Amino acid sequence: MKKIKNLLMILICSVVILSMSIASVLSADKGISYSERRELKQFSSLGETSILSSEFSKEVEKYLLDQMPLREGLRMLDSRIRLNVLMQSDANGLWAYKDQILKNDQPLNEKQVAYGINLMNRLIKTNLQNANVFYSVIPEKTYYVRDKFKHLKFDYNKLENLLKNGVEGASYIDIKDTLELSDYYLTDTHWSQDKLFETVDKIAKSMGSDAFIIPETEYEKHTLDPFYGVYWSQAAIGEKPDKLCYLTSDYTENAKVYGIDPEVLKNQFGVNDTLEKKVYATDRFGKMDSYDVFLSGAQPLVTIECENAKTDKELIIFRDSFSSSIAPLFAGAYKKVTLIDLRYMPSMLLKQFVEFKAGQDVLFLYSASLYNSSMLLK
Amino acid sequence: MLFSSITFIYFFLPLTALYFLVPQKWKNAFLLLVSLIFYFSGEPVYISLLFISSVSDWLHGLYIESHRGKKSAKVALISAIVINVLLLGIFKYTDFIIATINTVFNLSIPLTGIVLPIGISFFTFQTMSYTIDVYRGEAHAQKNLISFATFVCLFPQLIAGPIVRYTDVAKELEERSSTIEKVSDGIRRFCVGLGKKVLIANLLGELCADFSQSQDKSVLFYWVYAIAFSLQIYFDFSGYSDMAIGLGKIFGFNFPENFNYPYISRSVTEFWRRWHMTLGGWFRDYVYIPLGGNRVSKLKWVRNIAVVWLLTGIWHGAQWNFVLWGAFFGVVLLIEKLCISKWLSRLPSFVGVVYTSLLVVLNFVVFNANGLAGVIKDFKGLFGVGDIPMVSYEALYNLKSYAFVMIIAIIGCTPYPRMLWEKVTKKAAVVLEPLGAAALLVISTAFIVNGSFNPFLYFRF
Incomplete structure (x- = not known):
């Protein structure tokens, strides 16, 4: 019996090790992990590090980790064991509550916020002197469970106080009460477009354009599924996917969406993209980030032109990814909505691409986490 | 390369399995080769230290054996120890010493920034123990450099122990079998x-x-x-x-x-009989007992304990908190041995x-x-x-x-x-x-x- 046990030990463990090694060698390198939304390390990149450097073995390990066979299944196994066997409260900082996947937050970083405030003040002073400037904070979904989960660290009151005391020449719009946990996707960090009417109304009221906002009844709802949000892939705990929802109206259907001139985009930003875009780029669904359906995702500059809008007013939104889904809901009330993402568009170049005029409505609409990492803004 | 890495488990280990196909007389050479690959992957440059340490102690061992009983054997032993201690001192403690001098004398001598070679504390102790054992006549000098280098570089214990002494594996270096069991x-x-x-x-x-x-x-x-x-x-x-x-x-x-x-x-005394036993044994056999152990006056015995525990502390790291850590254990051990051992046992x-x-x-x-x-x-x-x-x-x-x-x-x-x-x-x-x-x-x-x-x-x- 002992001999059989010993043989089985050698056989089973050798099969596990060798099958993984052989599969790893024989399988072609995967370029992208759609579930993790990142490019995977390639064998060819190993040549960039000298073999005489101790970094080389670290790079090899990174490559092997990225190209590990059954990677997705192994990641899910890790999360399942952490949550269900070891009874941990979270798996790699993520946990599920009422089907919502939530992520532990970071404490408020006052230095980062101060940087953001300085940048906003500089922009207001140099470009937006005669505009109607507003700013708001999009709460992360953990904001709505913080009474239950006291360990959450982000101090929203302090952030609001820092902004109110620091930002000059702009009015604060508090949208926290217009949202609730169920307004966010279960598996993603973002809000769902069909749940934003109260938020849009509050923002529009503050800017004096609420009379022209297109009512919910004029929209047609469409869904795309399965939508695997960013937390779904990070958590790897196998929660059910969402349905991505987008709303169309006459205004969104007839709107024209432009990015930056492709030549300029290529020369100045090193990016290849078309000039004309769509309000809803449904062909992006199921790619690396399905939320890119909204205005084709992250762009330095996007303009929505709506010829049949109810007013000739213009709205400029300094934004992060959340604004991609809320901006189309302003389309009927504004003839032109310009979205500027300062993570990709250096503020020094703004005048080259955007015409700032008196009377424009301007909204700095950033999520709490972006305020907390404002140094990403250029 | 960590044992708990994909590189090690799924690529290095299958490579080492070729060991079982290699003829008996080449097995040590094969193990040496894969051990060098293992070390090279983490420390490509400092692999030279492994060569220096191996060759130095191998030569010293041969010399000591051929001059056994003569004064020159003792000189060779001291020479081998000095070389190992110097290697350890230069690569592990230089910046610690400079930083301490700077603090005590309010100077600003620039630090060297020498990076600690992986496993140096382990392999220098192993090679030192070999030379000392040869000097004491507890081990025969290894005549084959490949076999000796295999002992020093053997990848399972190379970078983090256990501290394997030559006497532990001397027979197995010459003849060993890998049974299914x-x-x-x-x-x-x-x-x-x-x-x-x-x-x-x-x-x-x-x-x-x-x-x-x-x-x-x-x-x-x-x-x-x-x-x-x-x-x-x-x-x-x-x-x-x-x-x-x-x-x-x-x-x-x-x-x-x-x-x-x-x-x-x-008791803490018992704890140190159960924790990092190979390090405790090393200090016992190569420091504590040569200093006289407990067969000396009480004052010298206290000194011996103090020396061993300060060395144990500093061996763990070139920072004062490690010295304090070792000193704390030394003091507790003294208190236990002198005052409360009987009380603790009850x-x-x-x-x-x-x-x-x-x-x-x-x-x-x-x-x-x-x-x-x-x-x-x-x-x-x-x-x-x-x-x-x-x-x-x-x-x-x-x-x-x-x-x-x-x-x-x-x-x-x-x-x-x-x-x-x-x-x-x-x-x-x-x-x-x-x-x-x-x-x-x-x-x-x-x-x-x-x-x-x-x-x-x-x-x-």
């Missing part, structure tokens, strides 16, 4: 060690990392951290030792045990274990502190000195999140899980043991793939 035992031991390291130590390490980054510390959080770190270092180091011993078995070596359930000790086992654990946990806070200032800060936190709350939400969250892991770890520090496993699997061991080992392998792989937190604490020594 040994290979099977080795694989089982490796998988258990991997599980201890990846599934327990790394998770507890995440808790310690959360603590150090926390801005919401409390007395409770300090104690949770102190206990978690004490468990982490045990599972980290004993897990690594298990993997090393297991790998040794696969290639036909019997390495000495390094841990024997230290957290069930009823105490119920449970009380003794609590007493020892408390002292060990507190001293591991010293061990892991960021210098002496960090020691003071951590102790203030542990005892609620200053403006620190008793409890914080983050402490409660982490305690809840890691409670089960900590309970598993605490139970895992005792022999009970092993006894239970042997009882449960008695009838079905033929299937359960291989499946258990394979499950540990797969689950550990999942944790390695999904997590980036995979340090190894003893690499810095």
